[in-house]
Amino acid sequence: MSLRYGLLDLLAGEPMSGYDLARYFTLSMGNVWPAQHSQIYPELAKLASEGLITQTGEGPRGRKVYQTTPAGVEAIRAWLRASERDYSVRYEALLRVFCLWVLPTDEALAYLQRDRAEYERHLDQLEKALANHDWAASPASRASRLAIEFGRRFYKMHIEWVDWAAEQIAAGTLKPGGPLPPVTAVG
Amino acid sequence: MSLRYGLLDLLAGEPMSGYDLARYFTLSMGNVWPAQHSQIYPELAKLASEGLITQTGEGPRGRKVYQTTPAGVEAIRAWLRASERDYSVRYEALLRVFCLWVLPTDEALAYLQRDRAEYERHLDQLEKALANHDWAASPASRASRLAIEFGRRFYKMHIEWVDWAAEQIAAGTLKPGGPLPPVTAVG
DNA sequence: GTTTGACATGTAATTCTTGACACGTCAAGC
DNA sequence: GCTTGACGTGTCAAGAATTACATGTCAAAC
Numbered sequence: 011m012s013l014r015y016g017l018l019d020l021l022a023g024e025p026m027s028g029y030d031l032a033r034y035f036t037l038s039m040g041n042v043w044p045a046q047h048s049q050i051y052p053e054l055a056k057l058a059s060e061g062l063i064t065q066t067g068e069g070p071r072g073r074k075v076y077q078t079t080p081a082g083v084e085a086i087r088a089w090l091r092a093s094e095r096d097y098s099v100r101y102e103a104l105l106r107v108f109c110l111w112v113l114p115t116d117e118a119l120a121y122l123q124r125d126r127a128e129y130e131r132h133l134d135q136l137e138k139a140l141a142n143h144d145w146a147a148s149p150a151s152r153a154s155r156l157a158i159e160f161g162r163r164f165y166k167m168h169i170e171w172v173d174w175a176a177e178q179i180a181a182g183t184l185k186p187g188g189p190l191p192p193v194t195a196v197g
Numbered sequence: 198m199s200l201r202y203g204l205l206d207l208l209a210g211e212p213m214s215g216y217d218l219a220r221y222f223t224l225s226m227g228n229v230w231p232a233q234h235s236q237i238y239p240e241l242a243k244l245a246s247e248g249l250i251t252q253t254g255e256g257p258r259g260r261k262v263y264q265t266t267p268a269g270v271e272a273i274r275a276w277l278r279a280s281e282r283d284y285s286v287r288y289e290a291l292l293r294v295f296c297l298w299v300l301p302t303d304e305a306l307a308y309l310q311r312d313r314a315e316y317e318r319h320l321d322q323l324e325k326a327l328a329n330h331d332w333a334a335s336p337a338s339r340a341s342r343l344a345i346e347f348g349r350r351f352y353k354m355h356i357e358w359v360d361w362a363a364e365q366i367a368a369g370t371l372k373p374g375g376p377l378p379p380v381t382a383v384g
Numbered sequence: 385g386t387t388t389g390a391c392a393t394g395t396a397a398t399t400c401t402t403g404a405c406a407c408g409t410c411a412a413g414c
Numbered sequence: 415g416c417t418t419g420a421c422g423t424g425t426c427a428a429g430a431a432t433t434a435c436a437t438g439t440c441a442a443a444c
Binding site: 022044087102104109111152155156185 | 199202203206209225226228229230231270273274276277278282283284285286287288289290291292293294295296297298299300304308311312315319332335336337339340341342343344346347350351354355357358361362365366370371372373375378
């Protein structure tokens with residue numbers, strides 16, 4: 011049920027096509043709620059049939075531009091207000107960390123370094139998005155800005171954590187009789 | 198495909214029943230990969246039929262204790278080494294932040310404060326887990342320790358971010374003509 | 385004795401998500 | 415004229431995940 015509200019939100023901010031949504035989603039909401047176009051198009055059709063969005067224009071190559079209706083905005087409000095909040099996180103990259111002890115120490119370290127490069131990439135991408143996009147354009151943009159900031163802090167923290175974890179592993183934490191990682195002060 | 202490796206990993210660390218797994222999962226891996234017992238039991242049956250785990254004991258009330266076989270451990274290694282890494286994050290709580298601009302400022306602030314309490318709760322729970330569990334017991338435990346530390350930093354960062362976002366919203370960021378959140382130095 | 389609550393394992397229907405397939409348009413470069 | 419690549423919309427089958435259903439055991443409190 012989350013995807014639909016993401017779409018409603020983006021289309022309330024500015025009119026867009028499914029194609030645009032698929033791309034824009036990847037850059038903003040896609041960081042916390044991935045969605046493929048194969049999921050987006052059917053959902054748009056459904057939202058339109060429920061009157062929560064309307065097609066307000068068309069373009070070349072069958073392009074269809076949608077926009078959220080007042081009823082659609084009200085649906086977002088109802089969702090925020092009434093539905094139970096789901097705080098669960100799904101993050102495979104971290105699940106894999108639980109398993110690292112089955113690898114030799116050097117391989118585990120190499121594993122984390124590859125992850126680290128990925129987090130640097132994500133961070134760069136967010137910094138670029140912060141620099142290139144006009145985040146003052148509208149209330150919707152400024153809300154996105156807040157969420158993007160979360161991503162920025164997330165990846166910064168992530169990189170720091172990788173370095174810390176690598177230290178621990180290098181010290182032999184994952185091998186029998188190795189030292190226990192200390193409870194360090196953070197923040 | 199991730200769940201099975203989570204189960205293999207836990208059962209490689211120590212023998213457990215499906216019931217134990219469901220509870221233990223919630224406390225550790227569940228923070229990054231939620232799973233219900235209705236998904237765990239069928240997966241255990243499948244893993245057993247593939248020879249990646251074996252039932253090594255039983256207890257009262259039909260309790261079945263499983264353990265990962267050497268082939269199962271090898272399957273974890275193959276997964277870590279060969280399969281494509283998935284860095285995607287699914288986190289509804291953050292998706293909702295993108296939508297906050299449709300609420301009045303005071304309601305958006307109240308919304309975030311309720312979230313904040315939840316993150317405090319998560320942080321407390323992780324700190325308790327760190328204090329109460331013996332994380333030196335085995336290489337598997339010490340790997341978990343590293344992942345739990347990630348969660349700890351995650352929720353600390355999360356709370357700091359909420360406070361920052363609340364400041365921005367209080368300053369009127371989400372309303373037409375409001376100020377743009379600044380790019381602040383972090384870390 | 386019986387009730388309550390934690391222990392314990394499963395199945396079934398529905399919904400969500402992914403990945404592959406499928407089709408067609410338009411502009412630019414060769 | 416043709417090819418390439420981005421644009422653009424969609425469907426379908428398979429797999430993953432959630433929710434509700436379903437059943438039964440055991441110990442302790444009443």
